[in-house]
Each structure stands twice: as C-alpha cells, then as structure tokens.
Amino acid sequence: MDYVYGRLALVVATLAMACVAQTTAAAAPTATRAATAPKPKRPPTPTRPQTPTRAATVPTPTRPQTPTRAATVPTPTRPLTPTRAATVPTPTRPPTTTRAATVPTPSPTPTRVPTPTPTRTADATPQPSAPCMYVFGDSLVDSGNNNNILSLARANYRPYGIDFHEGPPGRFTNGRTMVDFLGEMLGLRPPLLPPYAAASRADLARGVNFASGASGIRPETGNNLGAHYPLAEQVDHFRTAASDMGRTPAFRGNGTKLTEHLARCIFFVGMGSNDYLNNYFMPDYYGTAEDYDPAAYAALLLQDYSRHLADLYGLGARKFVVAGVGQIGCIPYELARMDDDEQNSSGGPTTPSGGGDGDGVVISIGAGSGGGQSPSSSSNASSSGGGAGVCNEKINSAVAIYNKGLLSMVKRLNRGQQLRGARFVFLDTVQTGRDLAANAAAHGFTVLDRGCCGVGRNNGQITCLPMQRPCDDRSKYVFWDAFHPTEAANRIYAARAFNSTSTSDAYPMSVSQLAAL
Numbered sequence: 079m080d081y082v083y084g085r086l087a088l089v090v091a092t093l094a095m096a097c098v099a100q101t102t103a104a105a106a107p108t109a110t111r112a113a114t115a116p117k118p119k120r121p122p123t124p125t126r127p128q129t130p131t132r133a134a135t136v137p138t139p140t141r142p143q144t145p146t147r148a149a150t151v152p153t154p155t156r157p158l159t160p161t162r163a164a165t166v167p168t169p170t171r172p173p174t175t176t177r178a179a180t181v182p183t184p185s186p187t188p189t190r191v192p193t194p195t196p197t198r199t200a201d202a203t204p205q206p207s208a209p210c211m212y213v214f215g216d217s218l219v220d221s222g223n224n225n226n227i228l229s230l231a232r233a234n235y236r237p238y239g240i241d242f243h244e245g246p247p248g249r250f251t252n253g254r255t256m257v258d259f260l261g262e263m264l265g266l267r268p269p270l271l272p273p274y275a276a277a278s279r280a281d282l283a284r285g286v287n288f289a290s291g292a293s294g295i296r297p298e299t300g301n302n303l304g305a306h307y308p309l310a311e312q313v314d315h316f317r318t319a320a321s322d323m324g325r326t327p328a329f330r331g332n333g334t335k336l337t338e339h340l341a342r343c344i345f346f347v348g349m350g351s352n353d354y355l356n357n358y359f360m361p362d363y364y365g366t367a368e369d370y371d372p373a374a375y376a377a378l379l380l381q382d383y384s385r386h387l388a389d390l391y392g393l394g395a396r397k398f399v400v401a402g403v404g405q406i407g408c409i410p411y412e413l414a415r416m417d418d419d420e421q422n423s424s425g426g427p428t429t430p431s432g433g434g435d436g437d438g439v440v441i442s443i444g445a446g447s448g449g450g451q452s453p454s455s456s457s458n459a460s461s462s463g464g465g466a467g468v469c470n471e472k473i474n475s476a477v478a479i480y481n482k483g484l485l486s487m488v489k490r491l492n493r494g495q496q497l498r499g500a501r502f503v504f505l506d507t508v509q510t511g512r513d514l515a516a517n518a519a520a521h522g523f524t525v526l527d528r529g530c531c532g533v534g535r536n537n538g539q540i541t542c543l544p545m546q547r548p549c550d551d552r553s554k555y556v557f558w559d560a561f562h563p564t565e566a567a568n569r570i571y572a573a574r575a576f577n578s579t580s581t582s583d584a585y586p587m588s589v590s591q592l593a594a595l
Contacts, residue, residue, distance in 0.1 A: 204265060205265070206264055206265030206266050206267065207593040208264045208265075208343060208344045208397070209283075209339065209342055210266070210284050210339070210340075210344070211257070211264060211285040211345075212271075212287075212288065212316060212344070212345050213257045213271060213286075213288060213346045214312045214313070214316075214346065214348070214349070215346070216289060216351060217231060217233070217250040217290075217562065218250070218255065218348060218563075219256060219257045219346070220233075220248070220250060220255075220290055220291045221249055221255065221257075221258075221270070221271065221287045221289070222246065222248025222273040222276065223273040223287070223288065223289065224292075224305075225246075225273075226275065227305040229291070229292065229304035229305045231300065231303045231304065232248075232291065233247060234247050236544065236545055237531055237542055237546055237547070238250065238251070238252070239251075239252070239253070240252050240548060240552075241253035241552065241565060242565075244270055250559070251559075251562050251563065251568065252548065252552050252558050253565030254565050254569070256568045256571045256575070257572075258270055258271075258568075259568060259573070259576075260344075260346065260576060260589060261285070263572065263576045263577075263590070266285060271284075271285045272286060273287050274287065274315050282319050282322060282323040283328055283339065286316075286319060288307070289312070289348075290306045290311075290312065291303075292304075292306040292356060293307055293308045293349070294309070294350065294351075294353040294356070295308070295309050295349050295350060295353050295382050295383050295386070296353050296378075296379065297310060298357065298364065299356055300356045300357070302356060302360065303356065309349055313386050313389050313393075317393055320340070320394060324336045336394065339394075340393070340395060340396070341397075341499075342396075342397070343397065344399060344589065344593060345395040345397060345398050345399070346399045347399070347401070348401035349383065350477075350480060351404070353379055354473060354476060354477060354480075358370075359472075372475070372476040376476070376483050377483065380480070380483045387400075388496070391500055395500070396499055396501065397500075397593070397595070398500065398501070398502045398503065399502075399575070399589055400502055400503065400504055400505065401507055402485070402504065402507050403480060403507070404507040404508055405474050405508055406477060407471060407472070407474035408468070408470070409557065409560065410527065410537060410538030410561075411538045411539070412470045412473065412538075413469070413535070413538055414534055414535040414537075414538035414539045414560070415538075415539075481506070485504050485585065488504040488585070492586065503584055503586070503588070503592050504584070504585045505575050505583070505584055506584070507571065510570075510575075510583050513574075514556070514567065514570055514571075515556075518556070521570060522566070523554055523556050523567075524554045525549075525555045525556065525557075526557075528555075528557065529541075529542075529557045529559040529560050530549040530552050530557065530559070530564060531543075531546050531547075531548035531558070531559055536560075537559070538560040539560070540560070541559045541560050542558075552565065553566045575588065577590060
C-alpha cells in the first residue's frame with residue numbers, strides 16, 4: 079500500500095506541477111517557454127521527490143478514485159505542453175518590429191524640413207536697383223498730398239483714378255503717374271510710394287512722395303488755386319521725414335547708417351511748369367511778367383532751384399533725377415484758349431493762363447515730322463509737320479530758355495565742385511514728347527490734342543468734372559484732361575527715362591544707370 083500511495087502521490091504531484099506550469103504559461107508566455115521546455119528531464123532529479131509533501135496538502139481520503147484519473151490522464155501525454163511552446167513560437171515576436179514601423183518619428187521631421195526652403199526661395203525677390211526713391215514735384219507726379227487741404231488742385235474724385243485700383247484716388251490722371259512706373263522699374267516693393275500726407279514711419283526708409291499739385295519753385299506760384307506745398311515746403315517735409323527715419327528700429331539713431339542709405343536712393347524732382355502757367359503767364363494775378371523778361375525769370379527760378387537741391391544734398395541726397403518742363407504751350411488747355419488772331423499775334427504773352435492746375439505736359443502737337451492730328455482734333459491743332467504756330471509758342475519759347483539753363487546747371491553740378499559726390503540726370507521731356515508725337519501710331523495713340531475728359535474745346539477749358547464719363551479707350555489718348563497725360567503716355571515717358579541710351583532723353587545717363595552707380 080505504501081508503494082501504491084507513493085506512486086499515487088507522485089502522479090498527483092506531477093499533475094499539480096503540470097497545472098502550475100500551465101497557469102504560469104498562460105500568465106507569462108515568455109517565462110513559461112523558457113521553463114517548460116526542459117521540464118520532462120527534471121523528474122529524475124533526487125530533490126523532486128519532496129514534492130509529495132505538497133500532496134499531503136491534498137487530503138487522501140477524498141482522493142480514492144484518483145488512480146483511475148491517473149490512468150485516463152497519463153503522465154507521458156502531459157509533456158505535450160512543449161508543443162504549446164512550439165505553437166507559440168518566437169516568430170510571433172515580430173510585433174516588436176511592427177512597433178518600430180508604426181512609430182516613424184523621423185518621417186514627420188523630413189517632411190517639415192523641405193517645406194520652408196521652397197517657400198523662402200519662392201518669396202525671395204530680386205534686389206531693387208535702388209533701395210528707395212523720394213519724389214518732389216507738382217501734379218504730374220502728385221499721389222494725393224492735396225486730398226485733404228483746401229485747394230482747387232485736387233484729384234480725389236472720379237473719374238480721376240478710374241483705372242487705378244491700388245488705393246484711393248489722388249493722382250491727376252486715369253491711372254499711374256510717371257514716377258509710379260519708375261518705382262516699378264527700379265524694383266521697389268511695393269512699387270507705389272505713399273503720399274507724405276498719409277505715410278507711416280515704417281514707409282519712410284523705402285520712399286515717400288512729397289509732390290503737391292499747383293506747386294512750383296517760387297513760393298507764390300499756384301496761390302490762385304488755394305493751398306498747396308511749394309518746393310521749399312516739400313524739402314522741409316523731407317527734413318522732418320529724415321529725422322523721423324533716424325529714430326526707426328532700422329537705424330536706431332545711427333546717423334552714418336542713415337546717410338549711407340539715403341546716398342543710394344533716387345531723388346526725383348520735377349518742377350517749373352506751374353511757375354509759368356500759374357505765375358508768369360497770369361499777368362492779372364501775378365506781377366512777375368512785368369518785373370522780369372523770360373531770360374531773367376528763368377535765371378531767378380534756377381537760382382532758387384539750385385538752393386533747394388543743395389538743401390536736399392545737405393540732408394543726404396546724392397542721386398538726383400531732374401525733369402525739365404515740357405512744351406506746355408501745346409496742352410489742351412492752351413489749345414482751347416487760342417484763336418487764329420491770337421496765334422498770328424506777335425506781342426506779349428498771347429494767352430494768359432490760369433484757372434487750373436497746369437503743371438504742363440511733355441508733348442508737342444505736330445512738332446517734327448509725322449506729329450499728326452487725331453480725327454477728333456479741333457481746328458486749332460494742325461497736322462502739319464512744322465509745329466510753329468500750332469501751339470502757344472510764346473510759352474514754349476520761355477520754357478526753352480529755362481530748360482537750357484537747367485541742363486547747364488546739371489552739367490555744372492556734375493563737375494562736383496559744389497556738391498561733392500552728387501550725380502545729376504537731366505530728363506529732356508521736350509525731346510521725348512516730340513518723339514512720342516512723331517511715332518504716335520506706333521504707340522497706339524490716335525488722339526493727340528484733346529483730353530480724354532473735360533469740358534469745352536479740346537476738352538481743355540475745364541478739367542474733368544466729378545463723376546463725368548471719360549472717353550472709353552484711354553489708351554488712344556495722350557492727354558487725360560486739360561493739363562495731364564494719360565497713364566499710357568506716362569508709361570512711355572518713364573520707360574524712356576529709365577532705359578534710353580540717348581542723351582537727348584536723359585543726360586548724361588539713364589535713370590537705371592544712375593541707380594547702378
């Protein structure tokens with residue numbers, strides 16, 4: 079019996095061990111695999127027989143029939159548990175490799191890194207040929223400085239700016255002015271300069287427009303039209319702007335850095351038209367025509383002009399573009415006032431001008447061969463090639479004296495004896511205007527002697543009225559109103575000033591060459 083019970087205890091112990099092994103295998107597959115595989119070899123060890131003491135915990139009286147169970151569940155079949163170890167093979171381990179694949183932390187980083195690079199290269203724009211431009215002048219280049227002052231010389235109502243969509247009106251044309259196109263050609267970003275009246279401190283380093291409609295070199299010029307800013311005040315505005323600029327984060331009070339910046343900028347100055355139209359040739363309002371002959375008056379203007387340019391030089395300006403006065407005797411305003419008796423008269427200023435902001439226009443009707451007359455021209459503008467007698471030649475002759483003196487002044491200043499290190503470019507707008515008239519058809523112009531909008535003969539007796547409907551195709555007109563060119567003409571003047579290789583357009587070099595110095 080002891081032998082039977084000993085065998086029975088061994089069977090029970092073996093079953094208990096198998097159950098424990100099975101339980102631990104379910105709880106920890108990895109540990110069981112390592113322990114259960116060698117289990118069948120353990121029974122021969124001498125220490126194992128002590129396991130019957132465990133069997134003592136199982137009361138033998140209740141186990142009388144266990145021998146039959148031992149027969150039905152033979153011990154030799156139990157070692158099939160190693161086959162479980164085979165059924166749960168280590169190949170199921172590859173979840174660890176799956177994890178490595180499912181957590182691709184490196185992949186987001188490479189995808190983010192490339193994206194900024196193309197954006198930067200795409201946003202990178204070519205460096206402008208000049209970092210900034212400052213504009214001084216009259217209504218030919220004014221961009222809105224007169225909008226909020228008490229003046230008749232304003233263009234902040236339609237149809238002015240009818241083709242200008244980049245901001246509020248204020249330009250004395252249908253679209254862009256000559257300096258707007260120059261800013262684009264120089265590579266300024268954005269190309270349009272804000273008027274000083276609306277500029278912020280952040281705008282100052284890139285450039286500002288100080289021009290004012292009705293203004294002139296003389297302080298009294300244009301007073302017949304109300305408030306405006308003559309050249310002396312425009313220079314004062316720049317003086318204030320330069321002082322404010324020096325306190326911006328870009329310069330932080332560094333005067334040397336500010337001076338170096340301004341020395342690279344273009345300073346465009348276009349003055350003189352109103353000194354004739356709204357001063358000298360208005361004897362009922364001004365006495366200059368009685369006090370000075372045309373040569374003496376031109377000398378007076380150039381003396382004042384030279385002083386204001388020297389003031390700009392003292393504030394840091396080094397690259398100057400000085401525009402001459404166009405043949406303002408040929409603008410629609412003057413053509414509308416002429417009649418055959420006045421045209422054939424030889425005495426005095428034949429047509430005292432006034433009543434509008436006549437800043438002059440760089441165009442000569444019929445001057446040179448092929449000047450031509452539009453089908454809608456009035457009888458005052460002939461298409462003959464001579465040019466003399468077509469326009470108000472008294473005004474044109476006086477302007478020619480002034481332009482000749484202005485060119486001489488530019489040549490003298492370029493010698494460097496007065497303003498050392500400064501460079502000046504003279505724009506001969508008379509010559510450019512003659513070439514435009516001679517090749518009008520090639521540029522698409524068919525109407526050369528009347529405004530696109532206005533009232534009276536040649537649409538030149540009164541400028542554009544508020545909400546007046548202008549001509550349908552502005553690209554065919556040289557003049558927008560009684561005094562000012564259209565955007566199409568302004569584009570041509572700017573292109574000639576910027577790119578021309580002829581000193582008859584720009585002397586001694588073009589604007590692009592000046593900017594590159």
